[in-house]
Amino acid sequence: MNRDRTADGTGTGDRRHRVVIVGSGFGGLFAAKALRRAPVDVTMVARTTHHLFQPLLYQVATGILSPGEVAPATREILRRQRNAEVLLGEVTDIDLETRTVTANAPLTTFRVEYDSLIVAAGATQSYFGHDEFAEHAPGMKSIDDALELRGRIFGAFELAELETDPATIARWMTFVVVGAGPTGVEMAGQIAELAHRTLPGEFRRIDPRKARIILLDAGDSVLGTFGDRLSGKALQQLHRLGVDVELGATVVGVDDDGIEVADRDGRRRRIECRTKIWAAGVSGSPLGAHLASRAGAETDRAGRVKVEPDLTLPGRPEVFVVGDLMSLDRLPGVAQVAIQGGRYAARQILRRLRGEPADQPFRYRDKGSMATISRFSAVATVGRLRLAGLTGWLLWLAVHLLYLVGFKNRVTAVLHWFVSFIGRGRSERTVTLQQVLARTALREATESATPAVTAAATGSDGSTGTDVPGQRAAVPGPEAARHGAPEQPTG
Numbered sequence: 001m002n003r004d005r006t007a008d009g010t011g012t013g014d015r016r017h018r019v020v021i022v023g024s025g026f027g028g029l030f031a032a033k034a035l036r037r038a039p040v041d042v043t044m045v046a047r048t049t050h051h052l053f054q055p056l057l058y059q060v061a062t063g064i065l066s067p068g069e070v071a072p073a074t075r076e077i078l079r080r081q082r083n084a085e086v087l088l089g090e091v092t093d094i095d096l097e098t099r100t101v102t103a104n105a106p107l108t109t110f111r112v113e114y115d116s117l118i119v120a121a122g123a124t125q126s127y128f129g130h131d132e133f134a135e136h137a138p139g140m141k142s143i144d145d146a147l148e149l150r151g152r153i154f155g156a157f158e159l160a161e162l163e164t165d166p167a168t169i170a171r172w173m174t175f176v177v178v179g180a181g182p183t184g185v186e187m188a189g190q191i192a193e194l195a196h197r198t199l200p201g202e203f204r205r206i207d208p209r210k211a212r213i214i215l216l217d218a219g220d221s222v223l224g225t226f227g228d229r230l231s232g233k234a235l236q237q238l239h240r241l242g243v244d245v246e247l248g249a250t251v252v253g254v255d256d257d258g259i260e261v262a263d264r265d266g267r268r269r270r271i272e273c274r275t276k277i278w279a280a281g282v283s284g285s286p287l288g289a290h291l292a293s294r295a296g297a298e299t300d301r302a303g304r305v306k307v308e309p310d311l312t313l314p315g316r317p318e319v320f321v322v323g324d325l326m327s328l329d330r331l332p333g334v335a336q337v338a339i340q341g342g343r344y345a346a347r348q349i350l351r352r353l354r355g356e357p358a359d360q361p362f363r364y365r366d367k368g369s370m371a372t373i374s375r376f377s378a379v380a381t382v383g384r385l386r387l388a389g390l391t392g393w394l395l396w397l398a399v400h401l402l403y404l405v406g407f408k409n410r411v412t413a414v415l416h417w418f419v420s421f422i423g424r425g426r427s428e429r430t431v432t433l434q435q436v437l438a439r440t441a442l443r444e445a446t447e448s449a450t451p452a453v454t455a456a457a458t459g460s461d462g463s464t465g466t467d468v469p470g471q472r473a474a475v476p477g478p479e480a481a482r483h484g485a486p487e488q489p490t491g
Helices: 026-034 054-061 131-135 143-162 166-172 182-198 228-241 286-295 335-353 390-403 407-422 433-458 478-483
Strands: 017-022 040-046 084-088 090-095 100-105 108-113 116-119 123-125 174-178 212-217 243-247 250-255 258-262 268-272 275-278 282-284 316-321 369-374 377-382 385-389
Touching: 017 026, 017 108, 017 335, 026 040, 026 116, 026 335, 054 143, 054 182, 084 100, 090 286, 116 335, 131 250, 143 166, 143 275, 143 433, 166 174, 166 268, 174 182, 174 268, 182 212, 182 228, 182 243, 182 369, 228 243, 228 369, 228 377, 228 385, 282 286, 286 316, 316 335, 369 390, 377 390, 385 390, 390 407
Parallel strands: 017 040, 017 116, 040 084, 116 316, 174 212, 174 275, 212 243
Antiparallel strands: 090 100, 100 108, 123 282, 250 258, 258 268, 369 377, 377 385
């Protein structure tokens, strides 16, 4: 098969060029859509069945939007793109020599071949070397995270209603958000609005308005990347909402009942609270370190792969790395970087197929940044323009409607925003115990299932279950899964 490829991945045989895209986020999705009219076959391999509009996850967590409004099915988005297929699987290995991608899906493992590869695997929550904090302080990077936090937030008020001890009630009604970037500020602001506008009058034993919302950050300011003026306005609005902002505070311990903080003077103190939310940092997907080690490339401190100016892996012109997994010129991990990077990689592939010279190095065009603080209040930077308050919020509203995928999603989002921002209600308040416990249970189930999947994919002699390039491994059936052993493949 290798004889049909040139060094840069351009096929020379009769078959169509194969582009594999890892990840269904902004980078992966926009790369796939940019190739919709290209003479290529696109295979997207993603660990979820949906494209996630991550900037609005906090609204899922606080009951404003439903999961489907921020996470439309990837198959639905690409249903009219006849040259694209979508496969569910978490990529675990990329073989740069044979140009194959190996992925694990529930109860099976499969491989696909590529001529060009676009890796847009995204980022995960970073706990800065303290991964044990995740047990008690969930991050907010997935629909699962948002639903768990929704259960924790609304559940905290419900459980406070059952208590009679003032100290226990106070612990349930204290919410700590770690990280004063856009996600943390938006989350703290929405919990404050929930406590002060939505829930009062619904409880008989507690007053939700007495809830304490604390925003912690080790830095000197909130929304520090927005500049001093907008940062100051954001801080004022948070104070008006009743959010306690504590800067210069580093988290040094987290447990079920509270959080330990070290101040700049070295003094340690404890905040008693049951609900902790981590929004303090991100790191590249573990796939980045794997890919870098395979190629002899470097990663930055956040685990992102250092790429060439054309977004390719050093020494591997057929492999592009885009989005949050890419490290180039200190570009931020925001949606626009991923979108522009995905489109750029697609253009480069098309130019090669046409025999045209390479395009200019990737150049990011900053279209601005924005963050909401509360209803009718946001901060935004667009070029030299600095907006705050209602004008910033209206710009935020327009931009987010523009990038929500699908007309249906936009219509329902507007309806839910109307209910929440004009009225006092929250349209999506349904919570279950399963949401709160699912993360731990899923991790345990995945860990127990991994040996069975590995055995099915490799065989007892260590040989792979798929020896023919492009063919997928045999899938163990559901009965075998329930009994804890893989079924034998049938003829």
